[in-house]
Amino acid sequence: MPPAASESAGQAALAFQVRGLTKIYPTAAGEVRALDGADLDVARAEILVLLGPSGSGKSTLLNILGGLDRATSGRVIFEGRDLVEASDAELTRYRRRSVGFVFQFFNLTPSLTARENVELITEIAEHPMDAAQALAMVGLADRLDHFPAELSGGQQQRVAVARAIAKRPEVLFCDEPTGSLDSASGVQVLEAIVHAAGETGATVMMVSHNAAIAEIADRVVRFRDGKVAEVTANARRKPAAEVRW
Amino acid sequence: MRTLDVKLLRDLRRLAPQVAAIAMLGAIGVCVGVMANNALKAVQVAEDRFYADTRFADVFGGAVRAPKALTAKLAAIEGVVAVDARASGVGLMPVPGLDRPAHVTLVALPDDDARSLDRFKLLAGRMPARPDEAVALKAFVDAAHVPLGQRLGAVIAGREVGLTIVGAGISPEYVYSPSETLLPDDAHQAVLWARRATVEGASGEVGAFAKVALKLARGAPAAAVVPQVDRLLAPYGAAPTVARADQISDKFITDALRRLRILALILPPIFLAVAAALTHMVTARLVETEREQIGLLKAFGFSHAEVAVPYLKLAAIIGLVGAVAGGLAGAGLAVALTGLYAQYFRFPVFAAQFNWAVFAVTSLIAIGATLAGASLAARRAASLAPAVAMRPPSPPSYRRGRLELPRLGRRLDHPTRMILRRIERFPAKAGLTAAGFAVSLALLVCTQFLEDALDRVVDSAFYRTQRWSAQLTFAHLRDIRAIAETRRLPGVVAAEPVRDSGAWAEGPRGRKQVALEGIDPDARLVRPLDGSGRPIPLEGAGVIVSRALAERLGLRAGNGVDLDVLEGRRPHLYLPITALADDYSGLIVYVDRGVLNRLMGDGDVASGANLIATADAAEKLNRRLVDLPQVSAASFRDATVANWRNITAKEFSVTVWFYLTFSGAIALGVAYNMGRITLAERARDLATLQVLGFTRGECAYILYGELAALALLALPFGVGLGTLFAQGLVQAFARDELRLPVAITPRTLAVSISAYGAAVGLGCLLLHRQLSRLDLVAVLKTRE
Numbered sequence A: 001m002p003p004a005a006s007e008s009a010g011q012a013a014l015a016f017q018v019r020g021l022t023k024i025y026p027t028a029a030g031e032v033r034a035l036d037g038a039d040l041d042v043a044r045a046e047i048l049v050l051l052g053p054s055g056s057g058k059s060t061l062l063n064i065l066g067g068l069d070r071a072t073s074g075r076v077i078f079e080g081r082d083l084v085e086a087s088d089a090e091l092t093r094y095r096r097r098s099v100g101f102v103f104q105f106f107n108l109t110p111s112l113t114a115r116e117n118v119e120l121i122t123e124i125a126e127h128p129m130d131a132a133q134a135l136a137m138v139g140l141a142d143r144l145d146h147f148p149a150e151l152s153g154g155q156q157q158r159v160a161v162a163r164a165i166a167k168r169p170e171v172l173f174c175d176e177p178t179g180s181l182d183s184a185s186g187v188q189v190l191e192a193i194v195h196a197a198g199e200t201g202a203t204v205m206m207v208s209h210n211a212a213i214a215e216i217a218d219r220v221v222r223f224r225d226g227k228v229a230e231v232t233a234n235a236r237r238k239p240a241a242e243v244r245w
Numbered sequence B: 001m002r003t004l005d006v007k008l009l010r011d012l013r014r015l016a017p018q019v020a021a022i023a024m025l026g027a028i029g030v031c032v033g034v035m036a037n038n039a040l041k042a043v044q045v046a047e048d049r050f051y052a053d054t055r056f057a058d059v060f061g062g063a064v065r066a067p068k069a070l071t072a073k074l075a076a077i078e079g080v081v082a083v084d085a086r087a088s089g090v091g092l093m094p095v096p097g098l099d100r101p102a103h104v105t106l107v108a109l110p111d112d113d114a115r116s117l118d119r120f121k122l123l124a125g126r127m128p129a130r131p132d133e134a135v136a137l138k139a140f141v142d143a144a145h146v147p148l149g150q151r152l153g154a155v156i157a158g159r160e161v162g163l164t165i166v167g168a169g170i171s172p173e174y175v176y177s178p179s180e181t182l183l184p185d186d187a188h189q190a191v192l193w194a195r196r197a198t199v200e201g202a203s204g205e206v207g208a209f210a211k212v213a214l215k216l217a218r219g220a221p222a223a224a225v226v227p228q229v230d231r232l233l234a235p236y237g238a239a240p241t242v243a244r245a246d247q248i249s250d251k252f253i254t255d256a257l258r259r260l261r262i263l264a265l266i267l268p269p270i271f272l273a274v275a276a277a278l279t280h281m282v283t284a285r286l287v288e289t290e291r292e293q294i295g296l297l298k299a300f301g302f303s304h305a306e307v308a309v310p311y312l313k314l315a316a317i318i319g320l321v322g323a324v325a326g327g328l329a330g331a332g333l334a335v336a337l338t339g340l341y342a343q344y345f346r347f348p349v350f351a352a353q354f355n356w357a358v359f360a361v362t363s364l365i366a367i368g369a370t371l372a373g374a375s376l377a378a379r380r381a382a383s384l385a386p387a388v389a390m391r392p393p394s395p396p397s398y399r400r401g402r403l404e405l406p407r408l409g410r411r412l413d414h415p416t417r418m419i420l421r422r423i424e425r426f427p428a429k430a431g432l433t434a435a436g437f438a439v440s441l442a443l444l445v446c447t448q449f450l451e452d453a454l455d456r457v458v459d460s461a462f463y464r465t466q467r468w469s470a471q472l473t474f475a476h477l478r479d480i481r482a483i484a485e486t487r488r489l490p491g492v493v494a495a496e497p498v499r500d501s502g503a504w505a506e507g508p509r510g511r512k513q514v515a516l517e518g519i520d521p522d523a524r525l526v527r528p529l530d531g532s533g534r535p536i537p538l539e540g541a542g543v544i545v546s547r548a549l550a551e552r553l554g555l556r557a558g559n560g561v562d563l564d565v566l567e568g569r570r571p572h573l574y575l576p577i578t579a580l581a582d583d584y585s586g587l588i589v590y591v592d593r594g595v596l597n598r599l600m601g602d603g604d605v606a607s608g609a610n611l612i613a614t615a616d617a618a619e620k621l622n623r624r625l626v627d628l629p630q631v632s633a634a635s636f637r638d639a640t641v642a643n644w645r646n647i648t649a650k651e652f653s654v655t656v657w658f659y660l661t662f663s664g665a666i667a668l669g670v671a672y673n674m675g676r677i678t679l680a681e682r683a684r685d686l687a688t689l690q691v692l693g694f695t696r697g698e699c700a701y702i703l704y705g706e707l708a709a710l711a712l713l714a715l716p717f718g719v720g721l722g723t724l725f726a727q728g729l730v731q732a733f734a735r736d737e738l739r740l741p742v743a744i745t746p747r748t749l750a751v752s753i754s755a756y757g758a759a760v761g762l763g764c765l766l767l768h769r770q771l772s773r774l775d776l777v778a779v780l781k782t783r784e
């Protein structure tokens, strides 16, 4: 099936242009084709949700687009440059300048407070917002000086969102951000992501197992066997607060 | 402050006890280096100044009734810039308050002090103003409690001289003044200086000299001068001519400093290596726990270097804390050690020194060591691929261990099984831990072994080889009938003649000054022993040679040895070696007294007598000895050994504790740090077990059991390594007068293993606080 993406997004407004992306893991038991010729266009400032069965390659794609990992072949064009060909240093610069991450496990530094966890990243960013402002954006203005151990799971994940957004990234990658949260906390985190992305104009790529979450997206990408199987556009983005699961 | 530094500080606070334990080991390394070098510098500075002040000579000769005119010839030797010849005599001197007479050396004061060498430096009282006044060595005056103004009667060459002690001081020739047996005995080693006329009168050597000292031009080689002096003195020869390096007092100081220098070279690297290894373990563990945070930082664009630097900073801080603490402690201990040395080396100005260069260098090395220790972990942090770092490490896969032998396995309880499997699963970690333990035990064995080895030397020298209880030295060679006289002295039950002489011995590998000891073939009071402690008989004209001497000369049993006897007509002898004696002190050539007498062209003569005397008659014997004109020196075994034990006990009680603590610190540091790491790795495990109903004690067993098992495993290696270290020390400490045997006695093992156990136990005790603070909820809530 040809990708429908190029029809809805003009060439100039593209965040990523992904072509024939392949990732092969050589393992003892033989090759694993985690990505097998994936094609995808991502528009600027859109919210994209990736769905798909476990092992279909969603995290792999996210990691490659985020500059954490390298593809075996194919192209990922970001601002006119191919990430697949980029050097280590270029990838580091790319991550430093343009990318924010939110992971399933919050990965906060336990010995730093919420504010310090955010500052850790804003210190190396070019045009960051104030850490307190970022935390206020995710509804944690009153928890600035709490250590991770003193925060609930949902609050920790919102700190992670604040940390990701505080540097005003162009793209925000979220890999199952609500995966280890109950639905109420999960909704709060989604709200934080959508709100923060709206404020900063970031493109959001969010992996989820949860079909309900797809309703907050502009477009939904379905993954199967390392390929994009289907892309659907939502007529209307549902506010995160209204999502239930 | 950068947020990463904030994190570093918090990590530091959390890791403080571990950091402190490692820094402590680094500190010990720096401390020993700084202490030893500061003390060395203190001695060196004091010595240099004192030697320069008193014009300490470069070459020393002895003579019997050498004419004063000879000094002109000595002065004419190339390189000699000053000659100082003095009259001198030796004898015995009863001292009020002492149970036996002191040996006395009476030396003439120079006619012109300004031009003299080896000048006496007055520290108390005044210089002699009258013929019957003398000044004495301060060490003797202090040890024998002789008040200024005391009148003493010395018997020199049979003549009694009454002298009033009017002052006390020191001389560069007698900074350290050992007894005949080479052991220190200040109270019985008197050196007195009186006017020349007094000394000449006492020794009966008017217009002659018995001692000569020569100062050489700067850079003139003593080795070239010594034989020329020896040749000139030969007709009057008594003692061999020696360069400063072989002068008894200077040699003793040099040897003591050399031992200190060796310790300063050996010990710090060991401690720093252990500190580096522990730094490696701690930082590697830290990187492992923080891999997801590292991955996250990289995901957010931190560079490889940026994520690695905090681990290096942590290591640098450990090194720095150690260096500063060690530098301070070392400076303090150096002051104490300098004080201790001041009791032996009585330099007038003896001030503690601080060697900044050494402190700076050892500090840099310490920091370098901890940085090196952290480098692997830092490299690992830098090379962690962000995507990999984000995935939690898969749980370590365990297998049923090979240590669980089938038969044994069924009877092992689960906690024990867990211990064994962990040791097998992480062999590198277990190996490093055991290695640390082994090094600690090895050092402990070393500290203890030295004491036992010295004991063995004394036992061998004074109770097995030399078996006399008193030894008399005659002022001149005497006919054998003199021995019968000594047998009639009070309390004497046996007496044997000896004929001793100094000699140069030569073999293919070198030339050494030796003691030529002529004994009768049936002598029972001196018996050279072989390696298994059996007496070796003298055979015909053959000689028995100290094994150490044979090695230095490159000779074996069956070879012949060249001997230049430094006595009488100074004959050159070439005698076959029939056997080697395994003795620990002195370089000795045993020869049949009859053979020696014949070769020397003398009749049946003796230079002294070995006696067995009953203890209850000791006082009477001592009183009689002073009145015997023919006896110039007397040694008493029990007194000598007791005095020596007293001194070493005092010295050891300080240093042994010191080294015991230092060496134990390694075991403590290793146990605590590895325990902390295990605890951190297994906190979830242990907490889960407690949740499942295990008692805290059972969990403690899993933790301590592992350490105990490794400590036990390390035991044989530690003892083995300790023996190797001991052999190295023995090699490094070997001197002509004293060779230490590698004697690892049960006492050594008992003390060192107890200290080792205590150190490991203390480490566990410190851990216990952590274990009992284990917060179950917190541990289970956090995902590691």
Ligand SMILES: Nc1ncnc2c1ncn2[C@@H]1O[C@H](COP(=O)(O)OP(=O)(O)OP(=O)(O)O)[C@@H](O)[C@H]1O
Residues within 6 Å of the ligand: A025, A026, A027, A032, A033, A034, A035, A052, A053, A054, A055, A056, A057, A058, A059, A060, A061
């Ligand atoms: N390091 C690796 N080595 C070998 N195979 C790997 C590796 N990482 C991922 N894979 C494989 O690649 C495939 C895609 O993995 P990926 O993590 O992208 O899946 P996913 O869609 O994110 O699944 P999930 O929803 O369970 O997170 C899987 O089959 C996985 O087993």
Ligand SMILES: [Mg+2]
Residues within 6 Å of the ligand: A058, A059, A060, A175
């Ligand atoms: Mg995934």
